[in-house]
Amino acid sequence: LLYLLSRRPQPKSAITLPPGPKTPDFPVLDAWIKFQEWGRKYGDLVYIREKNILITNSSRTAVDLLEKRARIYSNREVPWTAILCGGERVLSMQEHSAKWRTNKKLYNQIFRQSAISRFYPAQYKKVLDLTRSLVATPEQIMQHTLIFSQSVMYAALYGLDIGYDDPLSPKGKKAIDVFGQIFSTGFPTLERFPWLRFMPSFFPGCGFKQKVLEFRENFDALGTIPFDRAVNNLKLGTGTSVIAELALENEGPPADIEMIKDMGSTSFIAASDTTMSSVASFLLIMTLYPDVQAKGQAEIDRVIGRTRLPTFEDRKSLPYVESIYRETMRLHPPVPLGVNHVSTEDDYYNGYHIPKGCVVIPNIWAMNRDPNVYSEPNKFIPERFLDAPSGPFTSINDIYAYGFGRRVCVGRYMADSSVWLAIAYVLATLDLRKAKDNEGNEIDIPGDFTKTFFCQPMPFTSSIVFRDAQARDLISATAE
Numbered sequence: 106l107l108y109l110l111s112r113r114p115q116p117k118s119a120i121t122l123p124p125g126p127k128t129p130d131f132p133v134l135d136a137w138i139k140f141q142e143w144g145r146k147y148g149d150l151v152y153i154r155e156k157n158i159l160i161t162n163s164s165r166t167a168v169d170l171l172e173k174r175a176r177i178y179s180n181r182e183v184p185w186t187a188i189l190c191g192g193e194r195v196l197s198m199q200e201h202s203a204k205w206r207t208n209k210k211l212y213n214q215i216f217r218q219s220a221i222s223r224f225y226p227a228q229y230k231k232v233l234d235l236t237r238s239l240v241a242t243p244e245q246i247m248q249h250t251l252i253f254s255q256s257v258m259y260a261a262l263y264g265l266d267i268g269y270d271d272p273l274s275p276k277g278k279k280a281i282d283v284f285g286q287i288f289s290t291g292f293p294t295l296e297r298f299p300w301l302r303f304m305p306s307f308f309p310g311c312g313f314k315q316k317v318l319e320f321r322e323n324f325d326a327l328g329t330i331p332f333d334r335a336v337n338n339l340k341l342g343t344g345t346s347v348i349a350e351l352a353l354e355n356e357g358p359p360a361d362i363e364m365i366k367d368m369g370s371t372s373f374i375a376a377s378d379t380t381m382s383s384v385a386s387f388l389l390i391m392t393l394y395p396d397v398q399a400k401g402q403a404e405i406d407r408v409i410g411r412t413r414l415p416t417f418e419d420r421k422s423l424p425y426v427e428s429i430y431r432e433t434m435r436l437h438p439p440v441p442l443g444v445n446h447v448s449t450e451d452d453y454y455n456g457y458h459i460p461k462g463c464v465v466i467p468n469i470w471a472m473n474r475d476p477n478v479y480s481e482p483n484k485f486i487p488e489r490f491l492d493a494p495s496g497p498f499t500s501i502n503d504i505y506a507y508g509f510g511r512r513v514c515v516g517r518y519m520a521d522s523s524v525w526l527a528i529a530y531v532l533a534t535l536d537l538r539k540a541k542d543n544e545g546n547e548i549d550i551p552g553d554f555t556k557t558f559f560c561q562p563m564p565f566t567s568s569i570v571f572r573d574a575q576a577r578d579l580i581s582a583t584a585e
C-alpha cells in the first residue's frame with residue numbers, strides 16, 4: 106500500500122518549483138556574476154518562474170541534467186531574431202530535430218577526434234605566423250589572436266591563406282557581433298512586439314532589420330566566397346582542401362552544397378571569438394604570472410630541448426603545459442554562460458519540478474570557480490591539475506568551457522589542439538612581461554574582460570620578445 110501510495114501522481118500543489126528571485130531584473134552585463142550570487146542565495150537550481158528559466162552554477166547539476174538526461178535537455182530556444190537571421194542554417198541555433206542530426210553528422214565527419222590530424226599542417230603554419238606577429242607588433246595582441254583563430258579555420262577547411270587585409274575578415278567580425286547579440290540580449294523590442302518584423306525598416310523600433318540584413322549578407326559571404334575559391338583551386342589542380350573534397354563527394358543535390366557552405370560559415374563564427382579569447386587569455390596570464398611562464402618554459406626545455414619546436418606528439422610528455430591549458434580554460438571560459446539548452450518534457454530533479462520548455466542556462470563561469478570544487482578558485486594555479494590524482498590529461502569532456510551533452514561544442518577537438526599548440530609555441534620561444542612606459546615604469550594591466558556573450562580580455566599591451574637568439578632562429582628557420 107505504501108508503495109502504491111508513493112507511486113500515486115502528486116497533487117499539483119505538492120509539486121515544488123525550484124526557488125529563485127521573483128521578477129528580477131535580468132542582468133545584461135557580467136550576468137554570470139549575478140547568477141553566481143543568486144546561486145549562493147537559492148542553491149544549485151535557481152528558477153525564474155515568470156520566464157521558465159533555470160540557472161545552474163553547479164557542474165554536478167549541469168552534468169546530471171544536460172548530459173545524463175540529454176534526451177530531455179538538448180533542445181534550443183530559437184528567438185525571433187535568430188529566425189529572421191536565418192538561424193535554421195546555424196547548427197547551434199537549430200532545434201533538436203532530424204535536421205540537426207543530419208547536420209551534426211556532417212560536422213562530426215570533419216571535426217571528430219580521429220579526423221583532426223588533417224588540420225595539423227594548417228595549425229603549425231598559423232601558430233608560427235602568430236608567434237612572429239606577436240613579436241613584430243606586440244601592441245596588437247588582440248588583432249593577432251583574432252587573425253590566428255580565423256586563419257586557422259580558413260587554412261584547415263578551405264586550404265586558403267587569409268591575411269589581415271582580406272575582405273573576409275571584417276565580414277566575419279560583423280557577423281560574429283550580431284551572432285553574439287542574438288545569444289545575449291537579442292533584440293528586446295522585437296521579442297516584445299513580434300509584429301514589428303512585418304514593418305518597414307524605417308518604422309520606429311525596426312533598427313534590428315538593418316542588422317538582420319547585414320548578418321544574412323555576411324553569413325552568405327562567409328560560406329560562399331571561400332567555398333568557391335576552394336572548389337576552384339581543386340578544379341584547377343592548384344590545391345585541395347577538406348571542403349572542396351566534401352563538395353565533390355556531394356555534387357548533386359543543391360541542398361547538400363548549401364549545408365556544406367553553412368557549415369563553413371558557422372564553423373568560422375563559432376571558432377573565431379572563442380579560440381581568440383582562449384589564446385588572448387593565456388597571453389594575458391603569462392604576462393601577469395611570470396613564475397608560471399618560467400615553469401612552462403622549463404618543462405619544454407627539459408623535455409624537448411631548444412633545438413626544435415613542440416609538436417602534437419609531445420603533448421602527453423608535457424603535463425605542466427597541459428595544466429596551464431586546462432587552467433586557462435577553467436578561469437576564462439570564452440562563452441561563460443554556454444548556450445542555453447531547452448527541455449522537451451516535464452522533469453523532476455532533487456525533489457523539484459522542472460517544467461517542459463524550461464530554458465536551462467549553464468553558468469560555466471561559476472561552475473569553474475566553485476569553491477567546493479576548486480581551492481582559491483579565482484587564482485591561476487596550474488598545479489591544481491598537475492597534482493590532481495587523475496593528473497591533467499583527463500577527458501576533454503571535463504573541460505566545461507566546451508559545454509554539455511548532445512549539444513557540446515562540435516569543434517572542441519580542433520579548438521583544443523589550436524589553443525594547446527599556441528600555448529606550447531609561445532612558451533617554447535617567447536618571453537612575455539609587462540610593458541614599460543617612457544620612464545621605464547611597468548604599465549599596469551587591469552586584467553578586465555568583456556561582459557557579454559563572448560568573453561575575452563579587454564585590449565592590453567605586453568612586452569613580447571624572443572626568449573633568445575636561438576628561439577628567434579628556430580622560428581625563422583621553420584617559417585622558411
Ligand code: HEM
Nearest residue numbers: 196197372375376379380443444507508509512514516520
Ligand atoms: C576555444 C574554443 C571554443 C569554445 C570555448 C567553444 C565553446 C562552445 C560552447 C560552450 C558551445 C555550446 C555547448 C552547449 O550547448 O552545451 C559550443 C557549441 C558549438 N561550437 Fe564551439 N567552442 C569553441 C570552438 C569551436 C570551433 C573551433 C568550432 C568549429 C566547428 C565550434 C563549433 C561549434 C558549434 C557548431 C556549436 C553548436 C553545437 C550544437 O548546438 O549542436 N566551436 N561551443
